[in-house]
Every structure is written in structure tokens, then in C-alpha cells.
Amino acid sequence: MSSPMIVGTGGPLRGRLSVPGDKSVSHRALLLNALADGPAKIEGLLHSEDVEATLGAVRALGVEVEKGAHTIVRPPPRLTEPRDVLDCGNSGTSMRLLCGVLSGLSIHAVLTGDASLRQRPMARVATPLRRMGARIDGRDGGRLAPLSVRGGDLTPTDHVLDLSSAQVKSALLLAGLKCGVRVREPGPSRDHTERMLARMGADIRLDDDGFWALHPSSLSPMDITIPDDPSATAFLLVAASLVEQSDVVIEALGVNPTRTGAIDALRLMGAEIEVSPREWPGAEPVADVRVRASGLRGIRIDGDLALRALDELPVLAVAAAFAEGETVIADAAELRVKESDRIARMAGGLRGLGFEVEERPDGMVIQGGRPRWPTTVDATGDHRIAMSFAVASLAGADVGILGAEAVRSSWPSFFDDLEALRA
Numbered sequence: 001m002s003s004p005m006i007v008g009t010g011g012p013l014r015g016r017l018s019v020p021g022d023k024s025v026s027h028r029a030l031l032l033n034a035l036a037d038g039p040a041k042i043e044g045l046l047h048s049e050d051v052e053a054t055l056g057a058v059r060a061l062g063v064e065v066e067k068g069a070h071t072i073v074r075p076p077p078r079l080t081e082p083r084d085v086l087d088c089g090n091s092g093t094s095m096r097l098l099c100g101v102l103s104g105l106s107i108h109a110v111l112t113g114d115a116s117l118r119q120r121p122m123a124r125v126a127t128p129l130r131r132m133g134a135r136i137d138g139r140d141g142g143r144l145a146p147l148s149v150r151g152g153d154l155t156p157t158d159h160v161l162d163l164s165s166a167q168v169k170s171a172l173l174l175a176g177l178k179c180g181v182r183v184r185e186p187g188p189s190r191d192h193t194e195r196m197l198a199r200m201g202a203d204i205r206l207d208d209d210g211f212w213a214l215h216p217s218s219l220s221p222m223d224i225t226i227p228d229d230p231s232a233t234a235f236l237l238v239a240a241s242l243v244e245q246s247d248v249v250i251e252a253l254g255v256n257p258t259r260t261g262a263i264d265a266l267r268l269m270g271a272e273i274e275v276s277p278r279e280w281p282g283a284e285p286v287a288d289v290r291v292r293a294s295g296l297r298g299i300r301i302d303g304d305l306a307l308r309a310l311d312e313l314p315v316l317a318v319a320a321a322f323a324e325g326e327t328v329i330a331d332a333a334e335l336r337v338k339e340s341d342r343i344a345r346m347a348g349g350l351r352g353l354g355f356e357v358e359e360r361p362d363g364m365v366i367q368g369g370r371p372r373w374p375t376t377v378d379a380t381g382d383h384r385i386a387m388s389f390a391v392a393s394l395a396g397a398d399v400g401i402l403g404a405e406a407v408r409s410s411w412p413s414f415f416d417d418l419e420a421l422r423a
Contacts, residue, residue, distance in 0.1 A: 004404075008393060012243055012245035016248075018252060020046045022226055022227055022230070022284075024231075026051045027094065030045075030071075031098070032174075033219075035075065035174070038075075040221035042224055042225075042226065043226065045071045045226055046229065047412070048412055050090065053113075054088075057082075058073070061079040061080060061082060063075050063079070086112070099126065099149055099171050100171030103151040103154065104179075110147065110148050111147045125168050125171045126138065132157045132175060132181070134151050136148065156180035159181070161183065163185075163334070166191070166193070188307070195284065199222055199283045202217035224281070230255065230262065230263075231311045233253055234262035237262060238316065238391050240291040242319065242391070243293060246292065252280065253286065253288065257285075261312065262309045262316060296319055296322065300327070300328045321350050322369075329366070345382065346385070349377040349385075353398075354371050354373050356369070370396070380402060383409045385406070
């Protein structure tokens with residue numbers, strides 16, 4: 001086992017920074033342009049392990065992808081059957097969205113991933129795709145990867161999802177491009193796929209009954225500039241709020257309303273955050289965001305707010321630990337089936353530092369205070385755990401991080417960028 005990484009406290013965070021390109025948009029830019037009828041140019045594609053997994057799968061399906069100052073995607077007239085297993089690494093987005101893509105193709109492919117991904121639930125996407133006619137087999141009765149997908153002639157189907165999930169919704173929409181499909185969720189989830197489909201000429205709309213309705217459609221290629229990732233930015237927003245005298249500007253941040261949960265939560269906690277919209281090519285709203293150090297107070301994060309901040313809840317738990325008063329995080333049971341059980345890891349790590357944390361099935365209750373003793377946390381396989389405790393270290397916690405290299409899946413330069421802001 002490698003030695004734990006120590007970030008340590010230091011001076012304030014100051015300066016302007018462009019964080020990596022949005023991971024969710026990067027996946028979709030590759031996959032949707034792979035299904036288009038001509039070449040497209042992608043500016044600012046995130047170069048991380050997760051997105052590289054999607055890029056590798058697209059190439060294996062016969063798409064030419066040229067990487068340089070920008071990325072050129074040249075799809076063939078028809079996607080072809082891969083000669084080998086498609087390895088999604090640690091990327092659940094890659095696996096679930098590829099299930100949708102493959103279900104609409106008359107080919108056979110096998111999807112696998114690392115040990116963590118092979119334990120993540122896939123029935124939530126496989127079951128509705130089977131209802132449309134796709135043949136999907138896997139371990140544990142088809143619940144776990146590796147997954148064997150045989151696509152082809154699908155039947156247009158109405159789907160009412162039990163849980164809001166952008167990944168499941170997107171998979172069903174991708175599968176329904178040739179046959180049509182309707183999807184309804186109990187609440188709003190990320191809508192990047194819907195925005196991009198509409199921009200690429202698909203016949204898609206939100207009906208009065210709450211269903212996203214997609215009619216059979218072909219896609220025109222879309223040149224796109226990827227905005228900065230709001231999920232990644234949340235770590236800087238929390239760090240700059242907690243570290244005295246900090247003043248940081250994040251440039252060209254994606255501020256899609258389905259992704260601004262962390263900004264909204266931090267503002268409720270008292271964070272000083274300014275959002276300045278700017279012109280941007282593509283389907284996503286973009287702004288420059290400035291955050292300055294401020295005292296935070298405890299709040300309740302649940303319902304729609306918890307859903308819109310789901311990926312950011314680990315670092316919001318760090319904000320809550322250093323805030324004044326009690327913070328309740330609820331309606332977030334999905335955190336237990338991410339790259340790791342993020343509720344258990346965050347609660348355990350914060351308790352190890354001396355914070356009072358009550359773990360609950362769907363979240364946690366955190367009493368704000370100050371760290372009382374040092375600890376070591378194991379972030380192996382989960383980038384958001386590693387980055388969250390790096391933020392805790394910046395704020396004054398004495399914490400060593402095992403498995404810190406997990407940041408490569410979403411933000412390979414994370415620790416270097418922190419040092420640049422401290423310098």
C-alpha cells in the first residue's frame with residue numbers, strides 16, 4: 001500500500017482557474033457525435049480515465065477519433081461490432097450510456113469494468129432496455145457486469161422510472177433514437193442528453209404529462225466547446241469558502257440548472273458566491289463564478305436540492321463539518337452505490353477527525369466544529385472521497401489520504417491546481 005498523501009494547510013487560495021471540462025458533457029459529446037451523420041469538433045474534452053474509457057469504446061465501434069488541440073470525431077456510415085470486450089474502467093456513465101447505444105445497434109458487445117464497477121447496480125438500466133427488446137445478460141441474474149448486450153429491432157416503450165437518474169434516462173433515449181421512446185422520472189435529473197439531442201436535430205420534447213418523448217431521429221454532427229465541470233468546481237468552492245482570505249474565480253463554468261445544487265446549497269450556508277453569465281457556444285449555459293472566504297452555517301440538504309448536488313454531497317459534508325451548527329443530509333441513499341459507499345466513507349473519515357457525525361441510511365447528520373485529532377482515510381477507487389478530504393486538509397484537518405491517485409478518473413491535475421492557487 002502506498003503512503004498516504006498529506007495536502008496540509010497553507011495560505012489562502014487566490015487566482016483564476018479553468019477546471020477540467022465537464023465530465024458528463026464530455027461523455028455525451030463523444031457518444032452522440034459517434035451516432036451522427038458526419039464529423040464534429042469537440043473543444044475542451046476532459047482528458048481523464050473515465051472519459052478515456054468512453055473514447056476507447058467509441059473507437060472500438062469503428063469511430064475515428066483524432067486527439068490534438070481539439071478532438072475530431074469521424075463516425076463511419078454504420079457502427080461496427082467490436083472485436084474485443086469494451087472496458088469501461090471505473091466509469092458507470094460509460095457503461096450505462098453504452099448499454100443504450102448498443103441496444104439500438106444490430107451487433108453484439110460485452111461491457112466490463114474494474115472491480116468497483118463490476119459491483120455497481122446495472123439492473124436499473126438493463127431491465128428497461130430489455131423491455132424494449134434488447135438482450136442483456138450479466139452476473140447475478142443480469143444485475144452486475146460484465147454485461148453482454150445484443151441490440152437490434154427495439155419496440156417504442158413508455159418508461160416510468162422509480163428513481164431519477166440521468167444515466168438511465170440517457171441510455172433509454174439513446175436506445176430509442178431509431179424506434180422512439182418516452183421516459184418519465186419522479187424528479188428532474190441532469191438534462192445534458194436532452195439538450196444535445198435537440199441541438200443535433202432530434203425530435204424530442206417534454207410532454208405535458210411529464211414524459212420526455214423522443215421520436216425516431218437521425219442526428220446531425222454538433223461542434224461543441226465543453227464548459228468547466230460544476231461537480232469538480234464544488235471542491236474549489238468549498239475550499240475557498242473555508243480557507244481564510246481566499247478569493248478564487250472559476251472561468252467558464254457550466255451552470256446548467258440541474259447541476260447547480262452545490263452552489264445553491266453553499267449560498268444557503270452563507271457562502272459568498274457571485275455568478276456572472278457569459279456567452280458560450282453549445283447547448284449549455286455558462287458563467288464565471290467568484291467565491292470568497294466566508295463563515296458557513298448548517299442547513300438541511302434534501303429533496304430536489306440533494307438530487308441536484310448528489311455528486312457534490314461528499315465535499316458539502318466537509319463544508320458542514322466546519323460550519324456553525326447542524327447540517328442534515330437526507331434523500332441521498334444513492335451515495336451508497338457510487339464508486340464506493342460515500343455515506344459510510346465520509347461519515348467514518350469525519351468521525352476519525354473528531355467531528356460528531358450520525359450516519360443514516362440515506363445521509364448523515366453533522367455537527368459543525370473543528371477537527372480534534374489526526375486521521376488517515378482510504379479513498380482507494382473513489383476520486384470524490386480523495387478530493388473531499390484534500391479540502392478538509394486545506395481547511396485545517398490533519399488527514400492523510402490513501403489512494404489519492406483516484407483523482408485521475410475525473411481531475412488528473414487536481415493537486416497541482418490546488419498548489420497553483422496556494423502559490
